[in-house]
Amino acid sequence: AQDGLAGGRGEDSSVIITLPECSAFSDIPEEALAKVFTYLTLIPRQPGVKFIIILDRRLDTWASIKTALARIAASFPGNLHLVLVLRPTSFFHRTVTDIGFRFSQEDFMLKMPVVMLSSVTDLLRYIDENQLTSEFGGTLDYCHSDWIVLRTAIESFAVTVKDIAQMLQGFGTELAETELPDEGKAIESLLESHTGKYRKLKDAIRSVSKEGRHLLLSLETSGKEDDSQWDVKLDWETVQRLLAQLRDMESAFDGFFEKHHLKLHQYLQLLRYEQSFQELCLDHLMAQERELTTSVDTEAQTEQALKRLDGLESNAQEVMTRAQIIILHGHQLSAGHHYAMALIMQRCNELRHYCDTLNAALKTKHTRLLQTHQLLLCLGQAQTWCDDGAYLLANQLVDKFQSKDGAQAALRDIEGFLDGAPSMLSSGPDVLAIEYEHAAVQQMIQNRQASLRKLADKHVRPVQLVAPRPENPPRSKSPLFSPKHGTDMQTYKHTAAGLVEHICVGEKYDSPSSFCPHTIGGPTCPAQTHVMRELIETERIYVEELLAVLLGYRAEMDNPALSGLLPPILRSKRDILFGNMPEIYNFHSRVFLQDLEGCLEAPEGVGACFLERKESFQMYECYCQNKPRSEALWRQFSDCSFFQECQKKLEHKLGLDSYLLKPIQRLTKYQLLLKELLKYSTDCEGTSELQGALTAMLDLLKSVNDSMHQIAITGYEGEICELGRVLMQGSFSVWISHKRGPTRMKELARFKPMQRHLFLYERALLFCKKREEHGDGCDKTPSYSFKHCLKMTAVGITENVKGDVKKFEIWYSGREEVYVVQAPTLEVKMAWLNELRRILTNQQKMLRGLRDTPVNTGQRIKVQRSIYKLQRLEMLLRAPEGELVEYLKLVCGGLCFDFLYRLQTLQKVDSKTVFIVPGRKCVQLLYGRI
Template sequence: FGWFFNRKDSNRLSNGREDSVQIGLMLNENKNEDNFDMNEEKNEKKSFSSVNDYYIIEMPEDNDKNYQQQQSQHEHVLNETSLNVMTTADLLRERIAFITGGSTHNCPILTFPDNPNIEISQEKYKKIVNYLTQVPSENERQLGFVIVVDRRSDKWGSVKTIINYIEDYFPYTIHVIYLLRPNGLFQRALSKLTFNITSCSHEIIVCRSLAELHDYLDSSQLSKDLGGQIDFRLFEWIEQRAAIEKLTKAIYDLSLSLSTFIQEIEECEFPNDVDGTKLIITKHSSEKQDLEQELNNTKCYGESLLRIIQNSQDLSSISILAPDKIAHCKGVCNALMHIEDSSKVLKEFWSVHQPRLLRCLELRRFETRFREIQGLFTQLLNDLSILPNSDRSIVEIDNILTQLDIITDRAQSIMEQATNLRNDGLNLLTKQQSYGLDSIEPKCQELETINSKINEQIHEKQQNLLMLRSYNDKLESVNHWCSKGRDILNMHQIHLSNDKAAKSLNELEDFLKELKLINIDDLQNVNIPEPLKSMIEQVLNRVGDVMNLCEKRCELLQKLAQPINRPVQRVQPLTLETTSPSNDVSILSANSTDIKSIQCINMKIDEKQRHVVRELLVTEQIYVDELKTIIEGYMMKFDDPDRYRYLAPAILQNKNILFGNLIDIYNFHANAFLRDLQMICDDSSVSCMGTAIGNCFIKRKSNFKLYEQYCQNKPNSEKIWENYCFSHPFFLKIQQSLGHRLPLDSYLLKPIQRITQYQLLLKEMIKHTRDENDKSRLQDALNVMLNILSNLNNVMHTMLITGYPGNLNSLGKILLRGEHFQISKEKRRASSSYLRTKTCVRDIFLYDKEILFCKKKNDGHSRSVYQFKESIKISDVGLSTYHKNDKKKFEVFLKDLSYVIQPSIDDDSTRWIETIKKLVSHQIEQKRAEIKIRSASLDHGSHLRRQSHLKHMESDDENMHDCSISDESDSDLPTKNFYSKKNFSSGGSSSNSSSTGSAKLYNTLTTSKSNSIG
């Protein structure tokens, strides 16, 4: 069975009840129409518009036929005839031919009525015959047709024409042709001359009157114009045929949809996760419900149509339906039977497919629980593996045993879950039999294996720890015994009496018996760990030394305890050697421990630094991948002709604004910055990791300015997104195909988020760096990134400035931004007195060319903007570092006005003063250079004019030449002096114009006090 069903291209009946009401209105409007005037034809054309584009679909009576045979028949009708009531409506209204539903011997009767005013062409004949012969059922068509040709009012030429058409083409078998001959006097006389029955290949019976026709055909099967009982209403018949064709077309579409639904589900694979399985169950259930609903709607439509056809005939005089109504009802009933068959197929398919979906869901839940328990087991094994095997202290071993008990409790809970999951898996195998066998059975075996493995490892760990504790207990007892023996040997004096010697001997013998109770033979087990084995060897050596001393002392005491008949010689007692070597060992051990602890701390610091570097590299790789996803997933789709045609021109034209310079940022990170980081991390020869990382940031300082352009474009990008792209299907489909939980605008924030993360990683790296050179280089890199962030912040704020009369881009680069500065203006008079104005609070923006004073306001949309108030050109200002020796303030002055500025932060004054100084100094240097260039150009022009004049005078006579030279020399001096004065004046003039403002400020600088600059 299959999975998916796409009804995008199918034509559906949205509401069967509405369609039935519409059909009822159509039929009732023309229920009693019998005439064929032009007004009725117009009404017919209007009523046909609601059933346009529906093809005739034959519904066979035999419901046991194969579905594929039905489909092939449908395709044959559609491809070969392509006829329906709409394509033949004009011919039907001309009454060229019609089929009333009457029959004889189960053969349908096709009537060519008497209509002498209509000329029948062969094309019209074929078209009407092809359509009308498709109206009866397939069985009736196979039995053949009976044709009635009524030409009572016509001529024999018309008879000959229609008979020739029938002889040339008729798609099915013809049993007999009944001809109502022309009744005109002249036509009766010409009958034998103009028409020869024997020349026809079909049987033709010529009837002179309707009575003769009724001898052959039952009048109940003939229309009233042939003297029959069928009240055939052509317009009503056409409308009912249109409704039936609409019904059959809808059923045909539903059959195709059902077949497609089953086929696509058969070709679909089950998802590998619970969420995906739930999603596909919901999807298939929804599609199945939609299909059922459409079947029910179509069934409702068919039942309504059946009732309308049955009620369309006035049964007051006739108790049964007319043959044409019976034929229509029969067609509708066959269609309803086909709907029932389709519903049955859908139910049978769903009864098989739904359990498979549920089994798949249970299997995926089993696999999900298995992965969770597998992860718990992995974590449990890791926790077991990191438990230390202590061989020093009983307290440490007790702590480890306590931790092991906690792990054991966890293991019991996890193993209980694993056992339950294994039982559930076995139950699934029992219920689902072979389904999921290759997945469930190995996992059940693995659960059993892991349970056994965990039990074995916990038991082994516990036994080892208990053994270590037992050995440590014995070692502690042995050490205590050795210490006790040393104390006994030190306390006992050699010069004792016999009684005291015997007492000491008994005490030593009891002490030696205590060693047997300790049972030191257990310490010589071959399975003892190596570190503990060396400790045991040391202890056993110590025990041997103590035993040797005790045995020697016992021998001596035994001699002292014996009765002595001679004087006892006093012997200097032997003193037990001190354990100074062991003290040396302990000191060395302590020093070694201190060195190890320092090395351990350094290793931890280096490990944290490497962790930060890894985090930098991993997050950079993720960031590059995300940028690549945006570019390939969204931007490149703009160039896909199958997609961009659905986009509005406003979106296509603003593509570059929407994405900004994202491609440039991606190329920088993917091709340069990320590669630099990877080379640093992969190069084992790099000893100074901090310096290498810092150099990487500093070297790429200029590339990070790409973010400035991106931030400047971001507000415009957000406007494009909100106005055109927020809910556009183009972006929603791409988001769904990429599996993104968030829309595109959230991913367009990634560059701004990333640029702010670098300084955090650098700070963390500085924190875990020991080398001072590395720290210094990392600090330089941090300063670079902080300056970039500060500049980006300033750029973002400048975009909120409103009301500026010019172009902010012409002011140059934004250097500083100050918030909540207190500004007061002071007018400068000739008497050097000041007139102070009211102090106000302003936000100041310092550009390369101007200082902007703005007032911060709320724009009414929960967003702050900066309303422009006034500006000062840098070329016109002077600067006083500290206003009246107040270090919190500085003064910016013009010719007759000064601005006293106090930053909100005291430390900002120095930064603002230094920056403005650099700008003013730069302006002065530019003015100097301009003056030099201008002076040089003027001197050069004067020299060229003099040389040209001299050459011109050489062609005159010698006297005039001398005179001219003299005159020129006399006139040249004042000219040269004039230009020199002009040049000097340009350099030293104190004009108020902006072109000489910097020169004036330079003069102010040279004449003002030392703490001012102009």
């Protein structure tokens, strides 16, 4: 059929559909004809559009016209305004048509308006000639074959755009569901595969976009600007809309793949970094260093030990060089806002700690071995000289001493021998012992002076920017001897060999406890001392870095010389950028650093020091809660010239954002150093305090992490601080059922669990829904939409649920509401149950204490009677579960109301916990039955 939309319009902008002569019109299936009419009516995308059909039957019969009108009435789906029929031109068929239409007119007019026209000229009374094609005597330019080609191209383009959308959606699903492998080559292969698919899809999008632009150009050439060509204008708008959809899909696809590619690339970086970390042999080197002894008896053993130590130092230097490269790489990854920045910085701190510990241990042993070697050389010379002296004395004949000349000759031999004595023995053994004792005492005095100077500087030093302190002054390389350690110097006068027994006495002077008369406890091991010194030195550096930031950045915001470089809005938000860093600096510089320095000679007191300041460390929680706002502000103004100028003045290699991470990194460093100190303090005094300090710091880290999640809660109308401290938080699958009402049926129909993020406080349990906020990279942070809150005073738990060991029940208001919670692991479930059980047990203990609350004399008898009734109530509450549910609905009243109102839990014999809903309604029926 040649029917189609020529583009003409009738009155009221009705769309003209032309049905030209077609002898096979009656043979077209009804379904096909309905599809054609439906397609033609959908092309004009205008609401309430009307249609005019021109039925050309000039060469046909009345039977054909009647059939065509009937089929149009049955199949046309649109708003049919008018049907114009060009009747047959032959005399016979025209007469038959007039007669047939006269008798059938009412039937057709009831279904649709039909006008029978005698000629083409009659069309002009209904339609303007500019809206008619040439075959009807009009001037409208129309080619049916061109129209079919154009419509085919538009429909093909629309289908292609839809296929592209499905391909992009499928590829996005594949990326989201792909499990990340644990091997670098597999990740590289995955990256290459995903990139290849991405490029193919991009090529397909470009090809389709090019096709759409060509189609758009063709439509513009066809006369989109001409108002008479309304169909071309509609087609142009359709193609333009499809191209806009394609551009939006391409933009969203590019953003999604960029984030996915970045995450996968960072995951590969993290995997390689972790592999490099694991490949380092620091533990093996530490073990070799511990196995290398400095207790030697001979010069040959000393040289052998020095040779082994040199080899170990060579290997250690190579490994530590690699470690420094890994640390530098870790800082580069963190500066690039890697998603695993906390883990990477922890690895960097561990590597730095290992390197410092190993390097200090190797230097100490090298110094001791050199001192021992020098001492053994001197002892060897002394031994040789003593042997020569004994040989000289043995060869002198006593008979020659009888004469003056013989005695003088023997005396000259002895004096000559004494003149050739080694320098260390020329002054006698007493002077030698004093020399070594003087070296030891001098070293102790120097150490004490250094410590006192540092303590004095804390009170009088001016406020200025300083660089990190150098290491403590090196110890004297002179061997250390002292008669205080059991050396009998008179014995030494008789034999130099006795000195060999005291070669290692110098090791006893390494610990400050050897010269501090007020040290508590026994001697301290060198490793423990080294960790203690590292803790103090890093604390000093940390305090100085905080001071540098506060003076070099925060205080400079008030500097008039730099006011032109600082945006005014940034000056008003300095407290957001720096948080409570001034408070942290004051605490560490004025309190905590002095506490640690006081423990330099008594490391066993460090644990008590941390525990004493446990509450002060809570200020870090405030700092960490402000950190997201600080990072957002930094990203907004990081390119500001003010920060670049301050960094240049301070000569910092890293920007301000790296120093704003220092407090968080310091928290991690504390627990690492405490672990190291605890490792070397087994069975020593203060071990329990050290363990408590480590637990406190780990709890602080957990509390900080939980509070970071808490600040993302939205929609809670009350004061969240009134709920107490957040104890635990995590994501669970939750099913909810209610005891009565239509809500129960609604919730029971939900077979699929809800994903909820639970926050456990001291006084309440919050249910939230986790939502991923839109953002780029590190800007994408989750938020938690508040759903509902359960007061802990009305909460009960059932520890085991049939069918899954990871499920447990949290029920509320006497099982009016029951929440079946499925933990991700059994360990998570047990941790939550333990915490819930602890809270409920504490509530029960508080209630038991109410029994001992004193009352006045006038009420004592009534109180005793009420307690008896409470005991009866407890027996009722221990009834079977079916009866128990009914009892839980009731709350007793009367004289003992205050006690009952605060009653929370009663333990059953089978370890299941029963809970009473608190309230003020008095049910005399139950109370009377008790």
